[in-house]
Amino acid sequence: MSYPVLDGHKTLLNYERGTTSWPLDSYLSRHGYETSRAVLGGKYSPDELIGEVKASGLRGRGGAGFPTGLKWSFLPKGNDKPVILAVNADESEPGTFKDRVIMEENPHMLLEGIVLSCYAIKSKTAYIYVRGEYVMSLKRLHYAVEEAYAAGHLGENIYGSGFSCDVTVHSGAGAYICGEETGLIESLEGKKGQPRIKPPFPAVYGAFGYPTIVNNVESITSVAYIAEHGGEAYRGWGTEKSAGTKLFSVSGPVKRPGVYEVPMAYPFRDLLNNECGGMLDGVGFKALIIGGSSVPVVTGETAMKICMDYESCSEHGTLLGSGGVIVIGEGTCxxxxxxxxxxxxxxxxxxxxxxxxxxxxxxxxxxxxxxxxxxxxxxxxxxxxxxxxxxxxxxxxxxxxxxxxxxxxxxxxxxxxxxxxxxGACPHGNAFPDHLNLRGGGVPQRNGDPEHAFVP
Ligand SMILES: Cc1cc2nc3c(=O)[nH]c(=O)nc-3n(C[C@H](O)[C@H](O)[C@H](O)COP(=O)(O)O)c2cc1C
Ligand code: SF4
Structure with missing residues (x-):
C-alpha cells in the first residue's frame, strides 16, 4: 500500500525548510498569531477549545501518547490556585531530535500554541524547560519570546482580550531524567531532578505545589494548528486511534537523515525510500528502533511492514514512542x-x-x-x-x-x-562500521553551519 496524501499535510513544518523561518515577520507572513487573536477574541471559549483538542484525537508526542485533551480535563474543577503549563523541551532520548527543529525553525508557532493552551486550561504562566545542550534552541526561543512580548502576542491583556500569559524559557543542565515530567518539575523548582512518586499527579500538585500540565513541544505546537483548522481537520489524517501528523527524526545510514512530518499511518518503507532517499549505497538494512532508544528493536524485514502509528507499531512488537527513528545498517554489532x-x-x-x-x-x-x-x-x-x-x-x-x-x-x-x-570475540571486529557516524548517527550537525547561524 502506498499512502495517497502528502501534499499540503504540513502542520508544524509549514514553511520552507532551511530558510530564516524563525523571526516574527516570517511567522506573521504565514498568518502567524491570527489564530490566537481570533480565539482570544471569542472564536472559542476555553472549554470549547478543549473540546476541539479532544475531537482532534491529538495524543501526547513526548512518548507515551496520552490524549492531550483528556489530560487537560484532569485539572481540578473549581480550583482557585494558579495553573501552570510546563512545556517539555528536554528532548534527551537518544534518536529523538524533532522538538529541536520546532524550537529553532518555528519557535513562534510553539509560542502561539502555548498562549492557546494556557487559555484553554485557564493558566497565565508557562515555562519552557529546554535541554541544556540545545544552545541554538535556547537562543531562538529567548529571541522569539522577546519579539512576541514587544508585539503584544504575550504579556498582560493580550489584544485587549483581558487574557494575560507570561512565558519563561528555562534551561536544564543536561540530564535525561529531567524530561520525566515530575523530574522536570523538581528541576524547575531548583531542586535535584529526581522524579516524584505519583500520586499526587502534576495536574493536582505540580510545580511549586500548583496544578500543572506537562506537555511536549510538538503536542503544544499542534494545538495552534488544531485551533486554527478545527479538531476534525486534524483528525482527517491518520487512523481512528492515531490521528494527525507526526514528526519523525531519522538517523542512521540513510541518504537523507533529518526530521520529517508525515501523516500518521504513513508506511515506514515510504519514509525510508522517499523522504530519506533510501539506505546509503552498499549498506544493507539490518534493524530498526522506531520510537527512540527505549522501544523494542525489530528486524529490517519486520520494519518494512510497519506503518507509522501506535496500532501498527504495537502489532509488530514495538512502540511509536517519541518518533526517534534509528535505522541500523548491516555490519553493525x-x-x-x-x-x-x-x-x-x-x-x-x-x-x-x-x-x-x-x-x-x-x-x-x-x-x-x-x-x-x-x-x-x-x-x-x-x-x-x-x-x-x-x-x-x-x-x-x-x-x-x-x-x-x-x-x-x-x-x-x-x-x-x-x-x-x-x-570469545566480537564477530564484527570494527563493531561500528564507517557509515555510522556516532556523533549523532548521521544527524546533520547544523549548528556550526553559517547558513543556520543565529542572526538576531
Ligand atoms: C526518563 C524519561 C524521560 C522523558 N523525557 C521526555 C522528554 O525529553 N520530552 C518529553 O516531552 N517527554 C519526556 N518524557 C515523558 C514525560 O514524562 C511526559 O509524559 C511528557 O512530557 C508529557 O507530554 P505529552 O503528553 O505531550 O507527551 C520522559 C519520560 C521519562 C520516563
Ligand atoms: S526515579 Fe527510579 S527509575 Fe526513575 S531514574 Fe530514578 S532511579 Fe531510575
Missing amino acids: MVRTLMVLLRFYHHESCGQCTPCREGTGWIERICSRIEAGEGTERDIDELYRIADNMETRTICTLADAAAWPTKSFIDVFRSEFEEHIRT
Missing part, C-alpha cells in the same frame, strides 16, 4: 549497540530506586562482558532475567526504558550474543 544504549541509561539513572540504580549498571556490565568476548552461556539468560526484574518496579519508567531494549535485543538477535560467547 547488536551487542555493542545495546551496550552503548545501556551505558546511557546507567549514566542517566537518578539513583533513587534500587532496581534502576543497580540494575542499569549490572546489565551494562554483563553486556560489556559479552561484547568483549568474555561472557559465559549463563550471561544471556542472566541479562534477560535482571532486565525482566527491573520492569514496573520503580518510581519512573527509566528502568523500563533500559529493560525493554535489552529484552528485545536478546529476543531478536540472540544468535549474535551466542556467537560472541562461542567465539
